[in-house]
Amino acid sequence: MSGESMIREVRVDSDAALMPELRRLYETAFPVEEQIPYPDLVRLLPVMPIAYSAWYAGDSFVGLTLVCEWPTANWFWYFAVADGMRGRGYGSMVLKAVMARYSGRVLVLDIESPRQQCANLEQRRRRHAFYLRHGLRDTGLERTFSGVTYTMLASADSVFTDSDYERLLAELGRCWEAMPRKE
Numbered sequence: 001m002s003g004e005s006m007i008r009e010v011r012v013d014s015d016a017a018l019m020p021e022l023r024r025l026y027e028t029a030f031p032v033e034e035q036i037p038y039p040d041l042v043r044l045l046p047v048m049p050i051a052y053s054a055w056y057a058g059d060s061f062v063g064l065t066l067v068c069e070w071p072t073a074n075w076f077w078y079f080a081v082a083d084g085m086r087g088r089g090y091g092s093m094v095l096k097a098v099m100a101r102y103s104g105r106v107l108v109l110d111i112e113s114p115r116q117q118c119a120n121l122e123q124r125r126r127r128h129a130f131y132l133r134h135g136l137r138d139t140g141l142e143r144t145f146s147g148v149t150y151t152m153l154a155s156a157d158s159v160f161t162d163s164d165y166e167r168l169l170a171e172l173g174r175c176w177e178a179m180p181r182k183e
Contacts, residue, residue: 007062007093012052017042021061021082022054029080033146040179041066048175050077055094062090065098067107072167073160074102076109095134099155106158108168113142113149128153141165 012022023038036044045052049069055062063081067074076098081091099107114121114128131153132138139160141152154160 006057007090007097008056009097010054010056012045012054012064014042014045016054017045017052019054022064025061025064025080025082026078028083030078031148033148039182043179043181044175047178047180048172055090057085057090060085063094065094067098067102068168068172070168070171072164072171073106073108073158075168076107079109091130092134095131099135102155104157105155106160106164107136107155108139108152108158108160108164109136110143110150110152113151115142115151116149 010016012019017023026038026041027035044050051065051067051069053065055064061082062085064078065076066078067076079091079095079098081094109131111127111131112118112120112124114124116124118124128138128151135156136153137156139152139154141160141162143150143152143165152160152165
């Protein structure tokens with residue numbers, strides 16, 4: 001049995017996003033300053049072209065991915081593997097499946113820079129190396145938000161510029177403004 005057949009993807013809509021394991025992983029895998037509050041993320045789903053997926057190995061929850069599918073680029077916004085599933089190759093399988101879906105199209109993601117001095121520098125370097133091993137390239141573009149520097153990675157055969165990044169941020173802003181507010 002191939003590795004890809006060992007995992008399966010389940011698309012997540014606004015209702016399915018309420019599954020406790022999804023919210024728990026989202027809220028524990030990413031630093032608070034990098035998160036959109038989860039209730040806001042759920043409210044963005046109907047107004048933003050987000051491919052939100054839960055990943056499973058059999059009945060075991062493996063992780064989650066969120067990719068914003070915009071005309072200029074597909075922004076691999078969030079990717080996390082559940083604690084008990086890390087180090088078993090599932091992250092590689094999920095990343096391979098996501099990259100295959102967007103093959104021939106621009107796929108970008110931003111990660112904490114492996115060049116910024118910080119307490120988790122070794123973790124950042126391992127994460128950077130993981131993505132490079134799986135076919136992404138470092139664009140050399142970096143942005144700093146709230147004191148954290150992010151490095152943009154892109155699919156190897158794509159062109160991604162600072163202007164492209166500005167367009168992604170502007171599109172995110174438009175979706176944020178269109179998001180239904182709490183009543």
